[in-house]
Amino acid sequence: MTSALEFIQFVLAPQMITGLSLGVAVVLVALGLTIIFGLLDVINMAHGEFYAIGAYLALALGAAGINFWLLIVIVPLIMIPLGYVVERGLIQRVFNKPDRHVTTLLLTFGLSLVLEETLKVIFGPNTQRPPTPIPGAIDAFGIIMPNYRLFLILLGFSIIIAVALIVNRTALGAMVRAAAFDRNMAASLGVPASRIYAGTFAFGVALAGLAGVLLAPVFSVFPTMGHDFIFMAFTVVIVGGMGSIGGTVIAGLVLTQVQVLSSLVVSPVWSDPIVFSIMVLVLVLRPQGLFGRMGHA
Amino acid sequence: MRSASSKDASAFLAFDRSGLAMRASHVLVVILVVAAFGFAAVGAALNDTFYLRLATEALIFGGFALSVDILLGYTGLLSLGHALYFGFGAYVSALVLKETPSFWAAMGAVLAATLVFGFITGLIANRVRGVYFALVTFGIAQVAAKAVYNTRALGASDGLIGIPIVPINLGFMTVMSNAPVAFFLFTLVFVILLYVAAAYLLDTSFGRILGALRVNEHRVPFLGYSTHRARLSIYVFAAIIAALSGALYPMLRGFVSPELMFFTTSGNAVITVVIGGVGTLAGALYGSVILTVLKSVIGTMTEHHLIVIGILFMAVVIFLPKGLMGVIRPRIARRLRGGAR
Amino acid sequence: MTPALQVEGLGVAFGGIRAVDGVSFMAQRQAITTVIGPNGAGKSTLFNLISGQIPPHTGRVALDGVDRTGAPPHLMQRAGLGRSFQITNLFFELTVFENLQLAAQRLEPPRQMLRRIGHGEASLQRVGELVERFSLAAKLGELAGALSHGEQRRLEIAVALAAKPSVLLLDEPTQGMSHGDTADTARLIRDLSRDVTILLIEHDIGLVMDISDHIVVMHQGRMLAEGAPPEVRANPAVKAAYFGDASC
Numbered sequence: 001m002t003s004a005l006e007f008i009q010f011v012l013a014p015q016m017i018t019g020l021s022l023g024v025a026v027v028l029v030a031l032g033l034t035i036i037f038g039l040l041d042v043i044n045m046a047h048g049e050f051y052a053i054g055a056y057l058a059l060a061l062g063a064a065g066i067n068f069w070l071l072i073v074i075v076p077l078i079m080i081p082l083g084y085v086v087e088r089g090l091i092q093r094v095f096n097k098p099d100r101h102v103t104t105l106l107l108t109f110g111l112s113l114v115l116e117e118t119l120k121v122i123f124g125p126n127t128q129r130p131p132t133p134i135p136g137a138i139d140a141f142g143i144i145m146p147n148y149r150l151f152l153i154l155l156g157f158s159i160i161i162a163v164a165l166i167v168n169r170t171a172l173g174a175m176v177r178a179a180a181f182d183r184n185m186a187a188s189l190g191v192p193a194s195r196i197y198a199g200t201f202a203f204g205v206a207l208a209g210l211a212g213v214l215l216a217p218v219f220s221v222f223p224t225m226g227h228d229f230i231f232m233a234f235t236v237v238i239v240g241g242m243g244s245i246g247g248t249v250i251a252g253l254v255l256t257q258v259q260v261l262s263s264l265v266v267s268p269v270w271s272d273p274i275v276f277s278i279m280v281l282v283l284v285l286r287p288q289g290l291f292g293r294m295g296h297a
Numbered sequence: 298m299r300s301a302s303s304k305d306a307s308a309f310l311a312f313d314r315s316g317l318a319m320r321a322s323h324v325l326v327v328i329l330v331v332a333a334f335g336f337a338a339v340g341a342a343l344n345d346t347f348y349l350r351l352a353t354e355a356l357i358f359g360g361f362a363l364s365v366d367i368l369l370g371y372t373g374l375l376s377l378g379h380a381l382y383f384g385f386g387a388y389v390s391a392l393v394l395k396e397t398p399s400f401w402a403a404m405g406a407v408l409a410a411t412l413v414f415g416f417i418t419g420l421i422a423n424r425v426r427g428v429y430f431a432l433v434t435f436g437i438a439q440v441a442a443k444a445v446y447n448t449r450a451l452g453a454s455d456g457l458i459g460i461p462i463v464p465i466n467l468g469f470m471t472v473m474s475n476a477p478v479a480f481f482l483f484t485l486v487f488v489i490l491l492y493v494a495a496a497y498l499l500d501t502s503f504g505r506i507l508g509a510l511r512v513n514e515h516r517v518p519f520l521g522y523s524t525h526r527a528r529l530s531i532y533v534f535a536a537i538i539a540a541l542s543g544a545l546y547p548m549l550r551g552f553v554s555p556e557l558m559f560f561t562t563s564g565n566a567v568i569t570v571v572i573g574g575v576g577t578l579a580g581a582l583y584g585s586v587i588l589t590v591l592k593s594v595i596g597t598m599t600e601h602h603l604i605v606i607g608i609l610f611m612a613v614v615i616f617l618p619k620g621l622m623g624v625i626r627p628r629i630a631r632r633l634r635g636g637a638r
Numbered sequence: 639m640t641p642a643l644q645v646e647g648l649g650v651a652f653g654g655i656r657a658v659d660g661v662s663f664m665a666q667r668q669a670i671t672t673v674i675g676p677n678g679a680g681k682s683t684l685f686n687l688i689s690g691q692i693p694p695h696t697g698r699v700a701l702d703g704v705d706r707t708g709a710p711p712h713l714m715q716r717a718g719l720g721r722s723f724q725i726t727n728l729f730f731e732l733t734v735f736e737n738l739q740l741a742a743q744r745l746e747p748p749r750q751m752l753r754r755i756g757h758g759e760a761s762l763q764r765v766g767e768l769v770e771r772f773s774l775a776a777k778l779g780e781l782a783g784a785l786s787h788g789e790q791r792r793l794e795i796a797v798a799l800a801a802k803p804s805v806l807l808l809d810e811p812t813q814g815m816s817h818g819d820t821a822d823t824a825r826l827i828r829d830l831s832r833d834v835t836i837l838l839i840e841h842d843i844g845l846v847m848d849i850s851d852h853i854v855v856m857h858q859g860r861m862l863a864e865g866a867p868p869e870v871r872a873n874p875a876v877k878a879a880y881f882g883d884a885s886c
Contacts, residue, residue: 043428093615101428102375106571107614109564113607121601231439231560238432273443280436284424309765310756312735312779502743502758503751509740512729518711519689519721521744521801 011264013143019260020253021149021218024156027252028211030233031163031245032204038243039180039200041100042091045108047233048226049115050205054079054212055221056123059130068133068213075213076206083205086111087198095197112227120223127222152214163207164245176200232259235279311634315508318577319500321629325579325622326492329586333485341478349477351589353484353549359585360488360542362569363495363578364535369567370576371499372531373511375431376422377563378438379539384558385414386540388445391457391547400465400548407544408537415536419529435560442558456554460547474548484545488582491538496578498534507531568610574622583622640703642667642835643805647697648687649859657683659859660697665805665852670831672838672846675856676879681839682724684856685807688837689721690714702804715744720803722794724810724839730783734774734793737782738765741800764800772796772826788819795826805835812842824849847871855879 029051036044057075062068090111094103134148167173179196219225236255240247255275263271310316333352340349361383368374386407393403422434445451452458463474465483472479498504506527509517517524547553556562565588573584588606595602613620641664648661658680665671673681686692688699690711698707701717709717729737742761743750750758769775772792777785782793795811811827812820824845827836831851840846846853846867853870855862863873870876 043431090611090615094618097618099373102369102431103614103618105375105428105431106567107611109567110607110611110614113603114611117601117603117607121604234432235436238429238436267447269443269447273440273447276436276440276443280421280433280440283429283433283436284421307756309735309739309762309778312733313739313755314733314779314781315736316755497754498752500754501752502746502755502761505736505740505743505755508732508736509729512731513727516723516727516729516797518691519715519798520741521712521715523710523712 009142014145015260015264016257017143017145017149019257021152021156022260023253023256024153024160025211025215025218026229026232026236026256027160027249028156028214029208029229030236030240030248030252031160032207032211033233034237034240034243034245034248035163035167035207036201036204037237039176040091040197041180042095042104042201043101043108044201044204045105045230046086046112046115047108047204047208048228048230049112049119050079050083050208050226051212051229052119052221052223052226053082053115054209055216055225056119056212057209058213058216059123059128059221062130071213072210076210079206079209080202083202084198086205087201091201092194092197116223116227123223125223127220129220130216132217148217152218155214159207159210160245160249167245232275235275238279239282314630315505316500317630317634318626319496320633321626322496322577322579322622324629324633325577325626326489326582329579329582330485330489334482337478337481337485340481346477349481350549351593352586353477353481355585355589356481356484356488356582357542357545357549358566358569358589359582360491360545361539362566362573362581362585363488363491364538364542365566366570366575366578366581367495367499367531367535367538369570370578370580371504371511372507372528373514374528374532375567377431377435377560377567379434379535379566380558380560380562381418381434381438381441382411382415382536382539383543383546383562383566384442384445384553384555386411386543387546387553387557388451388457389540390544391460391553394460394463394547395457398461398463400463403463403544404541407540411537411540412533415533415540416529419532419536423525423528423532435563438558438563439560442555445558446555452554454555456552457547458552460551460553463548480549484549487545488542491541492578492582495534495538499578503527503530568606570620572610572613572620574620574626575618577620577622577626579626580620580622584620587621639667641665642702643688643837644700644703645688645697646700648684648694648699649696650683650687650692650694656859658687658694661854661856661861662697663854663861663864665835665837667835668831668833669851670827670836670838670849671852671854672840672850673854673856674840674843674846675862678858679856680859681856682809685721685809685837685839688714689719689807715801715803718804719807720798720801720805721807722798722809722811724813726790726794728782728790728793728797731781733779733781734785735765735778737793737797738768738774738800741797742768744801764802768796768800788815791815791819791823795823799830799834803834805837806830808836808838810839810841812840812845820845
């Protein structure tokens with residue numbers, strides 16, 4: 001009996017809390033991905049690199065003496081023009097070609113290669129880690145939790161809720177959803193569709209950057225970080241149903257629990273294949289994902 | 298009436314744009330083969346090993362890119378995990394060769410195993426379309442690659458090493474896999490045979506159904522064809538082409554590693570096909586040569602060659618959606634059409 | 639003689655709405671049967687049910703006396719059904735020749751599937767016949783997407799007819815056509831009906847009365863009436879539901 005309790009206290013509970021913070025992290029990255037797909041119909045293969053850029057910006061600006069709390073605001077603001085330019089300068093060029101999914105996927109795939117390699121050129125190939133903004137840990141019922149992870153979970157959830165409210169409840173969100181549903185209809189309502197597309201893309205990119213700032217102290221910063229993390233984010237987006245925010249959140253939290261628990265029960269090396277198998281299974285049984293898609297109810 | 302019609306029949310083929318385009322691809326491949334023979338002659342005269350082996354590798358990856366183009370360019374299916382079959386072929390070949398260094402045994406095993414493996418995974422992948430197909434192929438490959446990576450019997454992360462030198466008995470002569478010139482020429486012939494098989498299949502009535510699927514899959518069932526069966530058949534065929542190319546890899550390099558199945562390998566093949574020219578077959582071979590040359594030339598200047606290749610790739614996607622061969626091939630096709638009339 | 643096409647109690651519902659509800663009729667050989675009805679009457683859905691695109695919830699479909707209910711489109715085609723679409727549904731990025739060849743190659747023996755198309759004599763000959771009948775000779779090398787609307791509508795019928803079906807479903811073949819083209823198409827359809835059973839959806843009432851042998855009137859998914867053109871024209875229920883609308 002005691003051993004079971006100890007197992008829960010020292011092994012299972014910390015693992016599940018780690019999973020929860022990982023889940024929030026994955027959802028933060030996946031959120032921009034799912035918004036960009038749901039509203040623009042674009043598979044952004046470079047999303048992981050935008051996440052990495054956010055982390056590197058936080059690292060560089062932090063080293064230059066800028067306070068972490070300021071970074072949370074500044075980095076997404078820097079990412080917005082970057083995303084805007086990428087949408088107008090690259091994606092719009094192929095947006096109206098016959099096979100939008102494939103062409104935009106290829107284009108952003110090319111972009112991801114260039115961005116990742118550029119990060120290597122500028123920052124070198126080594127792993128770096130910014131200092132933890134909130135040191136220390138608390139002890140609740142004998143379970144020890146690092147403060148920053150707790151903060152990450154709380155702030156992450158607030159961001160997710162805020163984003164869901166913006167997309168689903170505000171006039172701006174309604175305009176964006178209208179533009180996603182029918183470009184011409186939106187234009188006839190006086191909504192400048194092209195600017196909305198670029199703005200939405202920039203918003204998604206800013207979210208990726210914000211995730212980069214928040215996650216850098218936990219997962220470290222290295223050039224391939226985007227590419228490693230994005231596979232998981234894609235899986236979450238697919239399982240949750242491309243373009244569904246609620247689905248992304250649920251899938252993100254569940255799949256990261258599957259990941260941490262399977263690495264506990266089976267073996268850490270098999271947790272990835274298990275998670276990807278779930279993705280394949282979901283795709284095969286329910287290609288539209290477990291939940292619907294925004295703007296396409 | 299009948300004689301008049303059959304006279305028309307041959308004249309009709311001048312309006313068969315896909316057939317003309319395929320003949321233009323043949324012209325381009327012949328040019329490539331001539332250039333390759335020239336290259337081999339120079340390599341032999343200079344007693345070179347390094348560049349001949351590099352070129353052999355380019356041909357092997359060209360064969361793999363062929364299979365990606367069969368799916369993407371001729372059927373409209375973007376696979377992001379096609380390296381699965383390239384790696385599968387390489388591993389099966391390596392396992393057989395470690396037991397017995399017989400080329401034909403390895404090829405036979407790869408063919409049979411891929412037929413089964415391609416069919417099963419094809420059934421899964423072909424449940425979905427479009428972008429979901431891209432993601433499900435990616436997912437399947439990811440699962441398989443990680444499984445190989447974790448399996449000690451398959452060498453885990455180290456892969457399989459110590460593949461013996463393979464004597465390839467062709468009846469009239471025997472090619473040793475470690476002889477640079479001979480193995481280069483053998484690989485050339487082998488990959489050209491893969492090209493011929495693919496080009497022939499795509500030019501048949503069956504092949505035309507695939508083209509129809511790419512252009513407008515909704516009408517195809519009303520012409521009397523099951524879209525699912527056509528798609529699955531070509532998927533298995535493409536898997537076999539990829540696996541047969543992969544089967545040569547351990548003979549050239551003496552080892553296989555899980556990287557062969559990873560997304561990077563799949564992505565490279567997609568880059569190769571897009572730069573060379575989607576839907577041209579010849580573009581897959583040219584693309585592989587171009588990328589290999591680019592990598593080794595830029596590689597002497599900087600290790601960050603991916604920046605250049607990435608930018609080139611993006612530029613092609615935006616400005617030359619049909620790739621390099623998409624620019625050259627229509628000119629040749631026009632000449633052929635002029636000749637046919 | 640069994641009718642070429644027999645539909646019995648055919649019905650389907652989408653989300654509780656009965657798009658087609660208990661429709662029964664027969665299409666006789668070498669005749670033109672036309673389905674008319676206001677927009678949303680379920681005509682195109684009826685075609686989708688017959689051609690296998692949507693499996694019916696109720697009823698059955700028989701071709702040449704053989705029950706084919708629930709067969710998918712490619713098997714319906716093999717059973718002898720050809721169809722055209724209301725919205726032109728061609729291979730726009732292929733040439734006219736390639737469109738016709740693709741549609742005609744079903745006439746070849748199975749071994750032709752793995753042979754080059756130049757070997758397929760039966761299909762090439764069929765393409766020759768179609769080209770003549772539909773006056774497409776000058777356009778063979780053009781992309782289907784580059785044809786005029788009228789030419790595309792003609793090609794649409796030619797593609798549906800290529801594999802020599804015994805029953806041909808034509809969904810608004812004259813849609814968007816000029817007056818002259820419409821008259822030509824009407825003549826062509828009349829002409830075709832000597833060899834193939836035709837089931838037609840058409841909005842041009844003048845044309846319908848002119849060329850149909852039998853008319854089926856649909857309204858809100860149900861069959862309102864059927865009969866020869868004069869009978870249908872005289873039917874008071876049809877007048878109220880359909881001609882009443884059409885006159886204003």
